[in-house]
Each structure stands twice: as C-alpha cells, then as structure tokens.
Amino acid sequence: MSLVAEGSEPLASGGWPGEAKGRVQSGSIIRTRDGVDLYYRDWGTGRPVVFLSGWALTSQMWAYQMQPLSEQGLRCIAYDRRGHGRSSDPGRGYDFDTLADDLAAVLDALDLRDVTVVAHSIASCELTRYLSRHGSGRIARLVYLAPVTPFLLKTPDNPDGIDAATFEYVRNHFYLRDFPGWLADNARPFVVPETSEAMVEWLMSQMRGCSMKAVIDCNRAMTSTDFRPELARIRLPTLVIHGDKDASAPLELTGRKTARLIPGARLEVYEGAPHGLFVTHLERLNADLLAFAKS
Structure with a gap:
C-alpha cells in the first residue's frame, strides 16, 4: 500500500527509493550521501x-x-x-529531514524490503518523516513504541501541549549544565521499581555517550515539530504500543493521539509500563512484535 494519497507527489528533496542513498562502507558501517558513517547491527x-x-x-x-x-x-x-554510539558525530544533520534520509540510506544500502519498522520515542518522528519523503515502497508495517508524536508543543490548536519556554529551560539549565546529573535524577521514572540498578546504569551509559550537539538539536526538533498532517496520510498497517505510566511521553498527549490520527492504527496500552518498556515489559513486547512482524 502507498503512503501517499492517489494523485499526490513525494517531496522532491527526498526522492523515491531506488536512488543510491547509502552504501555499505565496510563491515558494520553504512556511509550516507553526506559522508556520515552509521554503525549498524544485523542479526x-x-x-x-x-x-x-x-x-x-x-x-x-x-x-x-x-x-x-x-x-x-x-x-x-x-x-x-x-x-550516537559508534556512528559519526558530524555536528550537523539533526533535523528530521536528514535523519529520515539516514534511515533511507540504511534501507537502501542493505536493500531491505517488506520491512517492519519499530520506532521508539523520538524515532517515531524520523519514521513519519521518512514516509513523507521517501514513500512506503520498502515498508510493510509500522510499530510506534512509546512515540512522542504527534506534537508536543503548546499552541492555540494544541492547548494540552507543553510551553516552549519549559523545553528551553530544561535544555539550558539541565542538559547544558550537567546532563549526566539530569539523567541520574530522572532515570527511575523511565523504568519500574523492580528494574535493577545495573540495567539503569546500562541505559544511562548509552545516553551519556551521546554527542551534546545531538542531544540538544534532536530534542529541539522533537519538541517543536508538528506531525499531525503527516500521520494522517499514512496508509500502512500500524501498531501503537504505549504504557499508561509513561512519564516521558504521556499516553494521552502522544500515543493515543498518534493512534487516532493514523487510519486503521491499533493501540495497545500496557498497564504499568513506563517509557522504557523495551526492558521493563520485554516478554510481552517481544511476543507482540513477533506476531505483528509475521502477520
């Protein structure tokens, strides 16, 4: 099925699948068209x-x-x-157009088709923008896992969003002053009381290694971009999974609205699940992902 409604055209700047968007550089590295090396795992x-x-x-x-x-x-x-992680830190390209093109580079370089994409949190934005820019030719199914879509910012037509000043205050007074400290102070709501300290440390260690340029620019893009029109254009089988104890992306602001905007989307609410449900509810999540990917 096509993402784009009949008679409409893809965005010219993105192009359609089939162009050379990325190539395997060596081993576990894919190089994008703008020279960024993306580290990948393929199991x-x-x-x-x-x-x-x-x-x-x-x-x-x-x-x-x-x-x-x-x-x-x-x-x-x-x-x-x-x-992030073992990929290049180019100091640029943290807008969703470029991040969506990075996803296109991976799918193109590995020549992946009939793909199920599982997007957690901010990745829901990348996935949505990928579909707008590149179409759905390689994609078969979508999983929005604890998404931050459709729109976090408070505006006249989004009154239950969050004030821009609040986001900017957190960036300037916490991320840019003591990001490791902020992570430590906010780690526990990301998981459940039963989650081990070792697991929490493992998650924080990944985040502490993120480029500060990426931390700030990605957060700024995530908190200011309106994906409502793009979500409404999706025409693919979609599963939205969200916890009702998600402190990072509250269900009513994000997951439930996302599911309502995507035609035919199915919402699965995990009782007691936080934003880190990929470690706190992994058995249920894995069973749901397996069934959906093989459907």
Missing part, C-alpha cells in the same frame, strides 16, 4: 525488522528484542543515529 535471517532507537540511546537498547527475535525467524537490524 538473523528472514523477514526484516528495523529498530530505531530512542532519544540519546543507541542500537544497544534493542539487545533484548533483537537476540530472541533473530532466533525466531526474523532478521533484526538496528543502527546508531548520527552523533
């Missing part, structure tokens, strides 16, 4: 599932999905966003 064989990581996190976050699912007939692929 298993079968129908491909591409995992897109949350804000400031890396492809490591998907370890507890990729390992079991790769043993159950799925090819599991994840990559580090530019400025």
